Amino acid sequence: MEKYFKGLYVRFSKSQKARFIEDRKKHSTSLKNLKFSDKILGEFYDNYYKPTFFEFLYNVKTIIYSDNVFEFITKQDMEDWDLYSYLKPLIDEKIIKVSKNGKVILLKKEIEKFIPKPQTVKQIKAAIEKKLKIKAKDKQAVINLFKKFDGFKVKAEWDQMPISAESAFFVVEKILAKIPFNKKFLLVGDDDFISVILTLADPSIECLAIDIDAQLLKCIDILAKKFKLKIKTKKVDLSEKKDLKENFVGFLANPVYTEAGVKEFVKFGISQLGKDGGFVLLEVGDEAIGNRFLFLQEFFAKNNLVIDELILNKVYYPHIKLYEEDKIIFKRMTEFIDKKTIEKSPKLGASLYVFNYLGKRPKRVKFDKPFYAYL
Ligand SMILES: C[S@@+](CC[C@H](N)C(=O)[O-])C[C@H]1O[C@@H](n2cnc3c(N)ncnc32)[C@H](O)[C@@H]1O
Numbered sequence: 001m002e003k004y005f006k007g008l009y010v011r012f013s014k015s016q017k018a019r020f021i022e023d024r025k026k027h028s029t030s031l032k033n034l035k036f037s038d039k040i041l042g043e044f045y046d047n048y049y050k051p052t053f054f055e056f057l058y059n060v061k062t063i064i065y066s067d068n069v070f071e072f073i074t075k076q077d078m079e080d081w082d083l084y085s086y087l088k089p090l091i092d093e094k095i096i097k098v099s100k101n102g103k104v105i106l107l108k109k110e111i112e113k114f115i116p117k118p119q120t121v122k123q124i125k126a127a128i129e130k131k132l133k134i135k136a137k138d139k140q141a142v143i144n145l146f147k148k149f150d151g152f153k154v155k156a157e158w159d160q161m162p163i164s165a166e167s168a169f170f171v172v173e174k175i176l177a178k179i180p181f182n183k184k185f186l187l188v189g190d191d192d193f194i195s196v197i198l199t200l201a202d203p204s205i206e207c208l209a210i211d212i213d214a215q216l217l218k219c220i221d222i223l224a225k226k227f228k229l230k231i232k233t234k235k236v237d238l239s240e241k242k243d244l245k246e247n248f249v250g251f252l253a254n255p256v257y258t259e260a261g262v263k264e265f266v267k268f269g270i271s272q273l274g275k276d277g278g279f280v281l282l283e284v285g286d287e288a289i290g291n292r293f294l295f296l297q298e299f300f301a302k303n304n305l306v307i308d309e310l311i312l313n314k315v316y317y318p319h320i321k322l323y324e325e326d327k328i329i330f331k332r333m334t335e336f337i338d339k340k341t342i343e344k345s346p347k348l349g350a351s352l353y354v355f356n357y358l359g360k361r362p363k364r365v366k367f368d369k370p371f372y373a374y375l
Contacts, residue, residue, distance in 0.1 A: 001114040002181070008093065009056050016085045020045045023081070030374045040367065044375055047362040052277025054249055055356060057180035059086055061115045064095070068102040116202050118177045121169045124201045128169075131200050131227060138166035139344065141318050142192050149226060150219035156322050158213055159256045160191040163283075163350070167315040171252065171281065171352065172197045174311070178279045178354060179249060184208055186251035188238065188269045191216055194252060199229040208246065210236040238268040248272050250279035250357075257287040257350075262296055270303055275359035280305060283315050285350035304361055309354040316346040 021041040024031055051059065062072050063086055072083050090096045097105040106112070119127075128145065129136050136145055141162035143152055154160045163171075175198055179185060182204055187195045190209040199205050209220055209231060217233040224231040234244070251272065255265030262284055269280060289296070300307065319342060321327055326347075333342050369375060 001110070002183070005057060005060075005114075005181070006053065008089065009053050012056060012086075012089050013050055015089065017042060017045045017050070019085060020049060024375060028374060030372050034370070034373060036375075040365065041375075043365045047365055052275070052357075052359045054180045054277040054279065057115065058178065058279070060090065060095075061180055063087070063090060063104060064106050064111065064115065065118055066104055069098055069104055070102055113204065114182050116176055116179050116182055116205055119173060119201055121166070121173050124169045124172050124176075124197065127201045128197060136165050138169075139164055139318055141165070141320070142168040142197075146193060146196065146219070146223060150222050152216060152219040154191070154320075154322060155213060155215075158191075159261075160213070160216075161317055161320060161322060161348075163192050163254075164316055164318045164346070167317075168192050168194060168197055170314045171283070172201055174281060174352065174354065175250075175252065176202060178281070179205070180279070181249055182206070183249045184246060186210070186244075186248040186269065186272055188251050188253040188265050189255070190220060192254065193220065193223070195220060195231045196223045196227075196229065199224075199231055200227060203229060206230040206232075208232045208234060208244070208248070210234045210238070210244070212237045239264055242268065242271055244272050246272065247274060247276075248278065250281070252281040252283075254283040254350075257285050257289065259289055259292045259295060262289070263299055266299075266303070266305075270305070270357060273357050273359070277359040278357040279308075280353075280355040280357055282353040282355070283350045284353065285315075285317075285348050287348065300355065304358040305355040306358060307353060308356050309352075311352040311354070313349070315350040315352050317348040317350070319343045319345060319347045 021038050024036065024041050059076065062075050063069060066072060069083060069087060072086070073079060087098065091098060095108045095111065097107055099105070125136055132145060134145065142165045143154065143162045145165055146152065154162060171194055175185065184206045187207060187209040189211050191211070191213070195207040195209040199207060207230065209217065211217055212235065214235050217235055220231060220233050223229065251269040253265040253269050255261040266280070266282060321330060330342060
């Protein structure tokens with residue numbers, strides 16, 4: 001199927017480029033008086049508009065799993081011209097049928113095996129509860145979901161700390177929404193057992209979880225074996241090893257929340273992506289970054305990461321007394337608030353960044369572009 005989609009991608013990009021050039025020359029009000037050669041317009045397309053293979057698949061995914069084709073426009077922040085450029089080949093190649101009211105009907109049903117379906121938090125939670133035969137408590141540490149199967153111990157020495165179960169379900173919802181193809185997904189560090197939740201929710205997904213913590217990886221292996229999940233694990237110190245010599249569709253990193261930590265984890269992850277692009281999820285809380293976030297933004301841009309989404313208010317860590325200093329802040333908070341309330345409340349919040357990784361850096365097309373020219 002990958003070969004089929006690669007072929008479709010080549011045909012799609014060729015016809016999208018031809019249409020791009022023709023439409024800009026003939027039908028654009030803002031470009032009317034500017035005389036562009038096909039060559040210059042082609043350079044604009046190649047550098048700024050041609051999607052990576054995985055971005056193309058993600059756009060296809062958005063259309064085939066929408067109820068109505070027009071959802072594409074609001075989900076992707078794109079316009080009707082883009083929607084048309086996807087609808088045309090999908091309809092011509094009999095992948096979908098679209099009713100006159102915009103409803104999408106998938107004709108090539110086998111595609112569902114290759115492009116993972118989005119799921120809601122509710123569906124993900126229900127799948128976990130059914131398979132693990134437990135009642136999941138949203139606000140508890142995610143590791144509690146698995147405590148009857150493994151003997152995982154949180155280790156401060158590697159900066160581990162569990163997010164809440166509902167945060168983990170949300171992260172998995174995002175991965176399932178974004179994952180463009182059933183090719184391996186990478187977990188750069190996995191103390192929140194996201195690989196396990198992801199593959200329990202959709203057992204067709206393949207993952208590799210790398211981590212420095214051998215005991216954690218053993219727990220993931222136990223769960224993978226018990227529930228027949230397609231998870232591989234590998235003990236890696238990412239500050240030493242750089243190349244896993246495999247291809248991935250994307251990765252999730254929950255790094256050490258420092259400037260150096262974010263850079264090290266993200267650099268390691270993008271070293272495993274290639275010219276087909278990929279999507280990157282990054283959890284990051286502001287424990288010790290502050291205004292240095294500006295330097296991180298420069299780092300993201302230099303490394304071809306385009307911010308697609310920045311999600312606040314979804315990922316948080318429940319109360320825990322892991323480090324000595326946790327007891328100190330707990331004591332200080334009790335000056336105003338009940339112990340029980342503190343223990344039931346979040347301790348630390350994190351943002352979830354979603355990036356589109358550009359396989360190739362775009363080159364600036366030299367041209368004095370007027371302010372109102374839509375090109
Ligand atoms: C860095 S921790 C999570 C940090 C997050 N700030 C928190 O507060 O929970 C995420 C995972 O990375 C792993 N990890 C830490 N240092 C690592 C290294 N050098 N190489 C590979 N994995 C590492 C940890 O074992 C853990 O499973």
